[in-house]
Amino acid sequence: MDRNFIQKMLIGIFAIACLIFGVNLITSGDYIQEQVQNEKLEINTNVSSSRMTYGRFLEYLEMGWVKQVDLYDNSRNAIVQASSPELGNRPQAIRVEIPIGASQLIQKLKEYNIDFDAHPAPSKNVFISIASNLLLPLIFISGLIFFFQNSDNFSQNSGSSPMNIGKSPARFDPRPETGITFNDIAGIDEAKAEFEEIVSFLKEPDRYTRVGAKIPKGVLLVGPPGTGKTLLAKAIANEANVPFFSVAGSEFVEMFIGIGAARIRDLFNKASENAPCIVFIDEIDAVGRERGSGIGGGNDEREQTLNQLLTEMDGFKENKGVIVVGATNRVDILDAALLRPGRFDRRITVGLPDRLGRIGILKVHAKNKPLAEDVSLVQLANRTPGFSGADLANLLNEAAILATRYKKQIITKNEVNEAADRIIGGIAGTSMEDTKNKRLIAYHEVGHAIAGSVLEGHDEVEKITLIPRGGAKGLTWFTPNEEQGLLSRSQLLARIIMTLAGRVTEQIVFGNTEVTTGASNDLQQVTNIARQMVTRYGMSNIGPIALENDESPADYDDKLADRIDSEVCKIINHCENVAKKIILDNRVIIDLIVEKLLDMETLDGEEFRELVRNYTVLPTKVA
Numbered sequence: 004m005d006r007n008f009i010q011k012m013l014i015g016i017f018a019i020a021c022l023i024f025g026v027n028l029i030t031s032g033d034y035i036q037e038q039v040q041n042e043k044l045e046i047n048t049n050v051s052s053s054r055m056t057y058g059r060f061l062e063y064l065e066m067g068w069v070k071q072v073d074l075y076d077n078s079r080n081a082i083v084q085a086s087s088p089e090l091g092n093r094p095q096a097i098r099v100e101i102p103i104g105a106s107q108l109i110q111k112l113k114e115y116n117i118d119f120d121a122h123p124a125p126s127k128n129v130f131i132s133i134a135s136n137l138l139l140p141l142i143f144i145s146g147l148i149f150f151f152q153n154s155d156n157f158s159q160n161s162g163s164s165p166m167n168i169g170k171s172p173a174r175f176d177p178r179p180e181t182g183i184t185f186n187d188i189a190g191i192d193e194a195k196a197e198f199e200e201i202v203s204f205l206k207e208p209d210r211y212t213r214v215g216a217k218i219p220k221g222v223l224l225v226g227p228p229g230t231g232k233t234l235l236a237k238a239i240a241n242e243a244n245v246p247f248f249s250v251a252g253s254e255f256v257e258m259f260i261g262i263g264a265a266r267i268r269d270l271f272n273k274a275s276e277n278a279p280c281i282v283f284i285d286e287i288d289a290v291g292r293e294r295g296s297g298i299g300g301g302n303d304e305r306e307q308t309l310n311q312l313l314t315e316m317d318g319f320k321e322n323k324g325v326i327v328v329g330a331t332n333r334v335d336i337l338d339a340a341l342l343r344p345g346r347f348d349r350r351i352t353v354g355l356p357d358r359l360g361r362i363g364i365l366k367v368h369a370k371n372k373p374l375a376e377d378v379s380l381v382q383l384a385n386r387t388p389g390f391s392g393a394d395l396a397n398l399l400n401e402a403a404i405l406a407t408r409y410k411k412q413i414i415t416k417n418e419v420n421e422a423a424d425r426i427i428g429g430i431a432g433t434s435m436e437d438t439k440n441k442r443l444i445a446y447h448e449v450g451h452a453i454a455g456s457v458l459e460g461h462d463e464v465e466k467i468t469l470i471p472r473g474g475a476k477g478l479t480w481f482t483p484n485e486e487q488g489l490l491s492r493s494q495l496l497a498r499i500i501m502t503l504a505g506r507v508t509e510q511i512v513f514g515n516t517e518v519t520t521g522a523s524n525d526l527q528q529v530t531n532i533a534r535q536m537v538t539r540y541g542m543s544n545i546g547p548i549a550l551e552n553d554e555s556p557a558d559y560d561d562k563l564a565d566r567i568d569s570e571v572c573k574i575i576n577h578c579e580n581v582a583k584k585i586i587l588d589n590r591v592i593i594d595l596i597v598e599k600l601l602d603m604e605t606l607d608g609e610e611f612r613e614l615v616r617n618y619t620v621l622p623t624k625v626a
């Protein structure tokens with residue numbers, strides 16, 4: 004047979020396939036069904052275009068930010084109702100594409116006690132569905148042969164049509180003007196230095212190869228979301244002025260065996276054609292998960308995809324300038340083979356920024372915003388330990404939105420503080436009616452504040468407010484003193500005493516019968532701290548024994564359990580007594596501050612300290 008004939012035959016097969024496929028289109032075969040369904044989803048729920056990757060969604064689950072989940076297309080798509088600090092704590096509907104093989108999702112949802120509902124796909128004719136199931140592979144196979152024979156040039160926005168199914172879905176930017184430079188990144192200096200070196204390699208590879216230096220093929224960025232991993236990758240592409248491919252790991256996770264692998268192959272083909280260049284794979288754990296670890300002993304498709312990735316990374320023995328940057332925050336579940344030398348041989352940890360880092364990041368994001376002179380970024384950084392770069396960017400953005408809402412030309416301290424309050428504590432409600440309840444809450448909060456301010460080693464009061472926020476009726480905030488790294492025993496005790504002091508004040512002022520349910524959260528915190536002191540930090544009479552840790556929680560006999568409980572009680576009783584003494588000793592100033600607070604509704608730290616300063620408050624030791 005001559006070549007021409009084969010080609011004609013292929014075209015013939017393809018034409019027939021197209022015909023059948025056309026019928027499928029009309030009668031809704033599986034693949035098309037999904038797309039139709041997707042469109043329906045968007046109309047149905049009026050969802051803004053917001054989407055979230057599956058990995059991100061899992062984090063949201065863990066953080067308790069997910070309120071409700073609606074599953075569509077046999078659990079391939081979901082609309083998630085969530086609210087989180089990065090969404091400004093407003094509930095939003097977000098679309099999540101769920102990778103095949105994530106069958107443990109339902110289990111998870113039950114575990115986290117999340118309201119979920121599965122919406123069945125509209126029923127279809129049985130005959131057609133059988134026919135389409137049989138025909139579809141044929142179509143793809145013939146379609147793929149045809150296309151692989153005929154198309155040498157790749158299209159840039161691939162992956163969107165069924166004929167491009169084996170093409171990499173990576174977004175490609177030949178001359179990335181991401182606009183992001185190293186100057187836009189702060190607080191992660193170590194990672195930056197590492198990347199600056201890679202830029203210099205991409206610019207002058209000879210300098211390195213001349214002295215026999217091997218260039219890393221893969222760099223793995225490990226860290227929690229929002230810490231600037233994507234930002235780093237964009238910055239190196241921009242600074243080195245090389246092409247930039249960007250793709251999320253979950254985009255390789257597919258239903259048909261071999262497709263993910265084909266996409267990987269395609270991605271690396273394109274990359275080596277465009278070398279030197281950068282390939283950025285976000286959430287690489289979606290493909291790089293340890294093999295054989297899925298439900299039912301693993302997932303063939305994913306394993307093939309991962310194997311392909313490993314092969315490709317081995318493929319370029321001499322690095323001609325394709326640098327693969329992977330990002331994940333779950334390095335623990337990555338297949339060990341990925342981390343071997345010659346693959347992702349550099350691992351860079353990108354952690355949450357420390358205080359100085361936060362100042363730097365705030366400065367970066369304040370650059371294009373008119374800030375009033377009274378705004379102190381240093382103070383803001385003090386208030387926000389545990390915030391990621393994305394959280395901080397979000398905070399300043401929120402402040403800018405507030406300023407616009409109040410029709411101000413510049414952003415003042417007020418807007419910045421309000422934005423921080425919102426993100427830390429939730430959106431403020433309307434203030435309470437002047438009732439006995441309000442008075443009780445005022446005493447409760449002032450109790451916290453006074454105890455916190457007289458205890459040695461306790462953080463300073465930042466603000467007391469009677470304006471309800473995020474479920475709490477009133478709030479007392481403290482400025483975290485330094486990085487919350489190591490805490491001493493006396494600091495832990497001080498925190499317990501301060502936390503108990505709210506309820507203790509209710510008891511002393513209103514009598515034991517009037518104590519309310521409002522302190523349940525306080526009590527939970529107190530119990531947690533005391534328990535950890537006993538079981539993790541060896542800070543009780545049981546001695547320096549780790550009875551619990553993250554891997555093996557609570558596994559001891561009744562006798563030991565009893566002892567633990569009695570030690571926990573001892574700590575809490577002691578602290579309650581100290582709290583009582585503090586409140587009784589300072590009753591006069593407490594009454595005075597309560598009146599002031601009922602009047603003003605909010606006192607900031609300075610105002611509070613001013614009031615306290617006029618009276619002598621006895622400094623108190625915790626033990």
Ligand code: ADP
Pocket residue numbers: 187188189190191227228229230231232233234235330364367391392393394396
């Ligand atoms: P990741 O990829 O680690 O999840 P991103 O790089 O996408 O996080 O960060 C999201 C946004 O947060 C960035 O676009 C930037 O505005 C801000 N951001 C995060 N980290 C930093 C940082 N170190 N310096 C400046 N801005 C940051």
Ligand code: ZN
Pocket residue numbers: 447451502505506522525
């Ligand atoms: Zn309280």
